[in-house]
Amino acid sequence: MKDVNLIRNICIIAHIDHGKTTLVDRILELTKSVDPRQMHEQFLDQMDIERERGITIKAQPVKILYQYKEKEYEINIIDTPGHVDFSYEVSRSMAACEGAILLVDASQGVEAQTVAHTYLAIENDLDLVAAVNKIDLPNANVDETCNEIIDLIGIDSSDILKVSAKTGQGVENILNAIIEKVKPPKGDVKKPLKALIFDAKYDKYRGVIVYVRIFDGSVKKGDEILVMSTGDKYEVIETGIFTPLMKPTEELGPGEVGYIIAGIKEVGHAKVGDTITNAAFPSDSPLPGYKEIKPMVYASMFSGLPEYYEELKKSLEKLKLNDWALFFEPTHSPALGFGFRCGFLGLLHMDIVRERLEREYEIAVILTAPNVEYKILLSNGNEMFVNDPAKFPDEDEIQKIYEPFVKLSIITPSDYVGDIFTNLQNERRANLLHTENAGKNRVIMYFKVPLAEIITDFFDRLKAISHGYASMDYEFLGYEESDVVKISILINKEPVDALSTIVHKSKAYIVAKKLVDKLSELIPRHQFEIPIQAKAYGRIIARADIKALRKDVLAKCYGGDVTRKMKLLEKQKEGKKKLREIGQVSIPQEAFLAVLRIDEEKH
Ligand SMILES: Nc1nc2c(ncn2[C@@H]2O[C@H](COP(=O)(O)OP(=O)(O)OP(=O)(O)O)[C@@H](O)[C@H]2O)c(=O)[nH]1
Numbered sequence: 001m002k003d004v005n006l007i008r009n010i011c012i013i014a015h016i017d018h019g020k021t022t023l024v025d026r027i028l029e030l031t032k033s034v035d036p037r038q039m040h041e042q043f044l045d046q047m048d049i050e051r052e053r054g055i056t057i058k059a060q061p062v063k064i065l066y067q068y069k070e071k072e073y074e075i076n077i078i079d080t081p082g083h084v085d086f087s088y089e090v091s092r093s094m095a096a097c098e099g100a101i102l103l104v105d106a107s108q109g110v111e112a113q114t115v116a117h118t119y120l121a122i123e124n125d126l127d128l129v130a131a132v133n134k135i136d137l138p139n140a141n142v143d144e145t146c147n148e149i150i151d152l153i154g155i156d157s158s159d160i161l162k163v164s165a166k167t168g169q170g171v172e173n174i175l176n177a178i179i180e181k182v183k184p185p186k187g188d189v190k191k192p193l194k195a196l197i198f199d200a201k202y203d204k205y206r207g208v209i210v211y212v213r214i215f216d217g218s219v220k221k222g223d224e225i226l227v228m229s230t231g232d233k234y235e236v237i238e239t240g241i242f243t244p245l246m247k248p249t250e251e252l253g254p255g256e257v258g259y260i261i262a263g264i265k266e267v268g269h270a271k272v273g274d275t276i277t278n279a280a281f282p283s284d285s286p287l288p289g290y291k292e293i294k295p296m297v298y299a300s301m302f303s304g305l306p307e308y309y310e311e312l313k314k315s316l317e318k319l320k321l322n323d324w325a326l327f328f329e330p331t332h333s334p335a336l337g338f339g340f341r342c343g344f345l346g347l348l349h350m351d352i353v354r355e356r357l358e359r360e361y362e363i364a365v366i367l368t369a370p371n372v373e374y375k376i377l378l379s380n381g382n383e384m385f386v387n388d389p390a391k392f393p394d395e396d397e398i399q400k401i402y403e404p405f406v407k408l409s410i411i412t413p414s415d416y417v418g419d420i421f422t423n424l425q426n427e428r429r430a431n432l433l434h435t436e437n438a439g440k441n442r443v444i445m446y447f448k449v450p451l452a453e454i455i456t457d458f459f460d461r462l463k464a465i466s467h468g469y470a471s472m473d474y475e476f477l478g479y480e481e482s483d484v485v486k487i488s489i490l491i492n493k494e495p496v497d498a499l500s501t502i503v504h505k506s507k508a509y510i511v512a513k514k515l516v517d518k519l520s521e522l523i524p525r526h527q528f529e530i531p532i533q534a535k536a537y538g539r540i541i542a543r544a545d546i547k548a549l550r551k552d553v554l555a556k557c558y559g560g561d562v563t564r565k566m567k568l569l570e571k572q573k574e575g576k577k578k579l580r581e582i583g584q585v586s587i588p589q590e591a592f593l594a595v596l597r598i599d600e601e602k603h
Helices: 020-030 048-053 084-095 112-123 142-153 171-181 306-322 347-360 414-427 458-465 505-522 551-557 564-577 589-601
Strands: 007-014 060-068 071-079 099-105 127-133 194-203 207-216 224-227 233-235 238-242 246-249 257-261 275-278 297-302 327-333 337-344 374-378 383-386 398-413 431-437 442-450 471-481 484-491 501-504 530-536 539-546 579-582 585-588
Touching: 007 020, 007 084, 007 112, 007 171, 020 060, 020 071, 020 099, 020 171, 060 171, 060 238, 060 257, 071 171, 084 112, 084 194, 084 347, 099 112, 099 142, 099 171, 112 127, 112 142, 112 398, 112 471, 127 142, 127 171, 194 306, 297 327, 297 347, 306 327, 306 337, 306 347, 337 347, 398 414, 414 431, 414 442, 414 458, 458 471, 484 505, 501 505, 505 530, 505 539
Parallel strands: 007 071, 007 099, 099 127
Antiparallel strands: 060 071, 194 207, 194 275, 207 257, 224 233, 224 275, 238 246, 238 257, 297 337, 327 337, 374 383, 374 398, 398 442, 398 471, 431 442, 484 501, 484 530, 530 539, 579 585
16 A cells, blocks of 8 residues: 555646646646547546536546655646536545645736635645746736735745646646645554545446545455445445546555445435445544535526427436536426426536537527525415425515525726626625735625625626626525515416516516516517516516507517527427417417526616
8 A cells, every 4th residue: 555655635726727727737748647649638628518618627636656856656636626616526625635736827817716715725724835827928927926826825935836837837846846845645544444525427337436535444346335424335346546547456545546436326326525434344423524515506497399308307317427416306387398497506507517418418408597595484484495486485475585695705906896896786785895905906805795696697797897807706605584576477367487587676677677578579469469467566567568469460470589599499490489378378488588588687
């Protein structure tokens, strides 16, 4: 078994696009860890979508061997995702390490997420190796970036490495610093097995491959293991390491990072953050920090046509094997037919699921407007959680409504502070908590804001306001009482659940008016006049009428503004034309997407 003093386990803290994957590529080359013929750019980003979007979604570890002062060290690098939706995975990757490389793009500076993750690393007692990347760029602002790092972690400027992951300049210094500055892991091979699950991947042929960091004890083929949060037991079929390709080993011991295959059927049975121990000699306590992760954003997904329902269901089931955070359950909407109510970690996660469905399973879906989960105190004293506007109880049954709040942090050049403040404070019910300087001419602003206000278009707005310079991160704070109200839509006096939406009181009238107007444009004329009404507070708050049909206008009724989302449905063409009959009114599916667009236009 490897001497723990010759092991270093590290992760990389970097904002999206700051060059983490490129750095790992260079390290693999430098240490000749990958056969040059197999080496291709962004070796670690294995999923197609990751490569195309250039973002890391799944953490992929790699073990390299490095000669330093006549000793051979084993360095395990855990490549972590940088996006806010996947923060929990980042925090678990950190728990598997003793050190972290803090990598900052010299042309961008320290971003909000980097700050959040750096503090997380400090909390986890990780030793930091700070590096400024992309020093080869003409617009690299190396000194400025160094100052921002000094502000962040208070280290000496001489301790900040300057590298170019692209050209390889300075990369060796990073490896040396890892050996010198990061402490080796501790662990006792005689103690019962304690292995932290920091990721899991589903493989068609082999079932779930669990990525682990061993803290105490050891694990080998034939051992019976126990997943501590569920109590489930499995027999180990194989253990191994990442080279980065998977390579079987006899066993895994203290300090090591590797994988276990044990006939686990889906990733949900071996969740990130959980502890694996030996079934015969179990550890008495799991590793700290495990928490059940709950989705933050919900939306319904429909296939458009009933024929595609089964296919959608099967595809979601397959996706779930590999995406432990994806939640879904069957739902039915009189308007859109059978579908699924889905829960996601955030909007990016939602987008990735949609895209994977389209790309890997070739199934286009209609997604309804995303919303958060509300907590409702009923008049009878009971409490319930509701994430589907259609399932909101009647107003007279509600005593109080609570909605989730987050602490939002934004790093921005000081020029945009005013506009960001105005947008958040005036339009999104946010409260500025405080501001701090984050280097020269840059400010970090902290807000308390309802999650619902930032899940639709906020990120895009922030980018627009700041010309792409501001970055954000958020953490969940808790539920607070709130004045939100459900707007129900009645078409020809019939309520249409799929069109209902939850909004804050201050926007109820505006949104209601926009909704009825939009629907009156999208729904074709009929032989009779159709009233479209928006109802809230037990009364009608907005109304528009569709006039009865004159003979010559039918032809114009379909077309409409075909959105990007509808274009994606090209494959299911028939579905596009299909109209739903509700209270004798035929409603095109486009109309159901109107809610989504109104939501985007709220601000
Ligand atoms: N000029 C220059 N470009 C770099 C350097 N390092 C990375 N890049 C480029 O920056 C872009 C982003 O790099 P990635 O390595 O994909 O970034 P990442 O941090 O892994 O991004 P995520 O996986 O999304 O977190 C790519 O186009 C790289 O070629 C560098 O040192 N110099």
